[in-house]
Amino acid sequence: MEKGTRDFKSLWKVLGLAPKDVFALEREAHRRYMQKLYQEEQIKVYSCLCRSPWCEHCSKFCETSNTIRDRLSTLQWDRVRQVVLTVSRKTSADIIMENIRKRRAIPKLIQSLGLGERKWLWVLEFHADGFPHWHLFIENDRGKAGMIGKERIQRIWEYGHVWESYPKDAKHWGAITGYHRKAGYFAGESKKHQLTLPDYLMHQNRVRKYGANFKTPVEEKRSNKEIKLAKKATPGKDSKEKRKQKPYHERLISCNTTCKIKRDKSWITIEAPGSAVRAYAMEKLESIDHSTFQGTQDETIDFILELPHKSPI
Numbered sequence: 001m002e003k004g005t006r007d008f009k010s011l012w013k014v015l016g017l018a019p020k021d022v023f024a025l026e027r028e029a030h031r032r033y034m035q036k037l038y039q040e041e042q043i044k045v046y047s048c049l050c051r052s053p054w055c056e057h058c059s060k061f062c063e064t065s066n067t068i069r070d071r072l073s074t075l076q077w078d079r080v081r082q083v084v085l086t087v088s089r090k091t092s093a094d095i096i097m098e099n100i101r102k103r104r105a106i107p108k109l110i111q112s113l114g115l116g117e118r119k120w121l122w123v124l125e126f127h128a129d130g131f132p133h134w135h136l137f138i139e140n141d142r143g144k145a146g147m148i149g150k151e152r153i154q155r156i157w158e159y160g161h162v163w164e165s166y167p168k169d170a171k172h173w174g175a176i177t178g179y180h181r182k183a184g185y186f187a188g189e190s191k192k193h194q195l196t197l198p199d200y201l202m203h204q205n206r207v208r209k210y211g212a213n214f215k216t217p218v219e220e221k222r223s224n225k226e227i228k229l230a231k232k233a234t235p236g237k238d239s240k241e242k243r244k245q246k247p248y249h250e251r252l253i254s255c256n257t258t259c260k261i262k263r264d265k266s267w268i269t270i271e272a273p274g275s276a277v278r279a280y281a282m283e284k285l286e287s288i289d290h291s292t293f294q295g296t297q298d299e300t301i302d303f304i305l306e307l308p309h310k311s312p313i
Contacts, residue, residue: 042294044262047274050255053209054197057256077173083136087160093131094200112156121212130198202249271308
């Protein structure tokens with residue numbers, strides 16, 4: 001047995017321990033000894049992500065996508081009506097998109113239908129040619145009486161055709177919400193255009209993915225807590241200005257191209273995607289979880305030195 005550990009096996013009768021407990025103590029003593037001998041240290045790898053719902057890297061787990069899925073899940077399936085709002089191709093996509101946004105066409109449609117008190121949520125998506133369409137989910141009355149009426153909606157929506165449908169049963173609604181929960185409407189290569197912003201919107205710094213007039217219970221609780229904290233804040237104290245977002249053509253193209261490594265309370269920027277750095281770390285170091293790795297001091301230093309650096313160590 002190496003120096004620095006104790007032979008617990010000879011003491012197991014005195015201590016009243018079972019053999020398996022003795023072996024566990026021996027392994028722990030050996031681990032601590034080796035850790036001290038080789039000065040093991042940990043590093044953490046964080047991907048540099050934009051967290052935009054319009055990004056192919058971030059769309060499935062960003063806050064916006066999670067909010068859409070969670071809110072849809074709170075609606076009662078037998079009350080839900082789904083309305084698809086399309087636009088005509090008589091004019092260019094950028095012009096009709098700007099007209100709908102400036103005129104606040106969707107909120108006005110809901111108001112004109114007299115559905116302001118009902119729960120509603122819309123999701124913006126794009127066709128392959130860049131033209132927009134919206135999925136509007138409305139919690140209305142049960143049964144046939146709950147149908148809003150395609151002709152009624154079409155009279156108000158002057159920008160293109162509309163369709164109205166409803167979940168046939170709980171299983172059908174589960175498929176719709178499950179589709180959002182797992183991947184969203186942009187699942188698969190064939191629907192990649194659903195999440196990709198058209199070129200005419202890439203200069204924008206904010207394009208809303210969804211809108212709704214309700215929150216989940218968890219969101220309500222969090223909002224109430226934030227309001228209380230705001231009231232307790234010192235009056236007159238200047239709040240930090242929100243950082244202005246970069247245009248999408250800058251944010252999306254730089255997403256997941258770099259990552260940051262945290263080592264010994266210091267940060268190092270690496271000019272490589274986080275996924276690639278983590279995969280390389282799996283080969284060179286011991287993984288603790290999906291983003292944390294450990295090795296001897298020499299091993300971790302050698303690993304970092306082999307990476308393309310953007311900032312000095």
